[in-house]
Amino acid sequence: MAMTAPPIAIYGANGHTGRLVAAELLSRGQEVVLAGRDDAALRAMAGELGSRAHLARLDDPASLRALAESAAVLIHCAGPFSVTGAPVASAAAEAGCHYIDHAVEPHHVKHVFETYQEPARRTGAIMIPGLSFYGGVGDLLAGAVTEGMTGIDRVTVAYAVSGWRMTTGALNTARQLFAETERISFSDGVLRMGYVEPRNVVFPFPPPIGPRTMIAPIPFPEAVTVPRHVPAREVEAMLTARTFEEERVFDSEDADAETRAQTDFTVAVQAIAEHGGRAGQVSGHDLWRAGALASVEAALRLACGEAPAKGGVLSAGEAFPAEPFLRVLERRGAFTVTL
Structure with missing residues (x-):
């Protein structure tokens, strides 16, 4: 009996970026879990897309840990990351779930590198903050x-x-x-x-x-x-x-x-x-679609093992060969590349 690949979880799935990420993953046949803090919105979206909803509040570490343990990759789309970033990143690192976020805030990105490098290496999680x-x-x-x-x-x-x-x-x-x-x-x-x-x-x-x-x-x-x-x-x-x-x-x-x-x-x-x-x-x-495509391409690579063998926190340019990755995004219609 064939085993089903673990889904990719999207935290902040009912926001603009989260919806773009979900739609792109579903269009490629990927199972997704729609997660966040608004139960009614998540259930409505899950019914619309035929996916599963998971209520996970920032002040409920158990619900975030359960989310991370259920997924191969967690894509975090709900800013500001100065508020939402640490609880979700921590759950992923401790659960050994690969993690990508759409953060713009450099202080959050620096915090992820400094705080979760060792836990991620210990559990095998690959974490890529700021991939948007x-x-x-x-x-x-x-x-x-x-x-x-x-x-x-x-x-x-x-x-x-x-x-x-x-x-x-x-x-x-x-x-x-x-x-x-x-x-x-x-x-x-x-x-x-x-x-x-x-x-x-x-x-x-x-x-x-x-x-x-x-x-x-x-x-x-x-x-x-x-x-x-x-x-x-x-x-x-x-x-x-x-x-x-x-x-x-x-x-x-x-x-x-x-x-x-x-x-x-x-x-x-x-x-x-x-x-x-x-x-x-x-x-x-x-630019919203370009960011969503970037995180989706990275998540699919992490889910199928096309990434560095060891866990840890990496920038996008550390995790993947940069020009080939950009060329894939170009073929997907994210932008035109001139090098």
């Missing part, structure tokens, strides 16, 4: 652009985004990130903590975008993740200033899925070394 559009795509692109480079002085990850419509979770996360005074940065080969004065700079995006005024640094996870697999002295992420000047970006919590999909984006990486530099980019539409 912001942070995850930049980390993978940095790995692809710098493959084989040495003596790298600086890696810049630049996001050009227009038409962004935030969910409630994204809005709460943005408010938190911009209010932080204890920023994480990476300079002179060292991860640093402390206030960093934001500044405006111009980044030379290739045509048709061209040079754009940027907010730098932007508090995304690349300062934590990229130095783990790219030998650079400095890593910085930045975002087009125009992104937050557009109408509706901060009052779009009730936008429908079709409206949220109307994003245009380019993520560019510039690597400067002693003997020259390299650059690359990905460009596409619907």
Whole structure:
């Protein structure tokens, strides 16, 4: 009698990202468990998709542990991760369940690396925090652009985004990130903590975008993740200033899925070394779908054993060969890759 493969659990399944992740997994014949804190919403969604619902509250470790023990991989989609991250990550690490999250917050990503490395190695769980559009795509692109480079002085990850419509979770996360005074940065080969004065700079995006005024640094996870697999002295992420000047970006919590999909984006990486530099980019539409596809591709690889043999916490660029992973996402329609 053939054994059924364990399902992939989605925490925050009834949110915008969670629904995209669930739909993508189901379209590939993968069994899913829809999990979160809203019992009524989960049951309605489970009935709609023909899947199983699992109520798991953040203040109920037993319910989170049961969820992690029932799944091969747990994809965490419910931010802000400063609130939701630790309870779910802890349950996965202790249960030996592979874990992926959509966190943008660098403090959460740093916390996962520092806190769950040993428990994950002990149980065999592979944990990849920050595998989403912001942070995850930049980390993978940095790995692809710098493959084989040495003596790298600086890696810049630049996001050009227009038409962004935030969910409630994204809005709460943005408010938190911009209010932080204890920023994480990476300079002179060292991860640093402390206030960093934001500044405006111009980044030379290739045509048709061209040079754009940027907010730098932007508090995304690349300062934590990229130095783990790219030998650079400095890593910085930045975002087009125009992104937050557009109408509706901060009052779009009730936008429908079709409206949220109307994003245009380019993520560019510039690597400067002693003997020259390299650059690359990905460009596409619907940053929410791009992030969902990235976490789904990673989860399916983890579920079937296509990942490092040992457990532990890894960045996306550590866990998977960066360019091949990006090319798979390109074939799935996430974006176009230029290297």
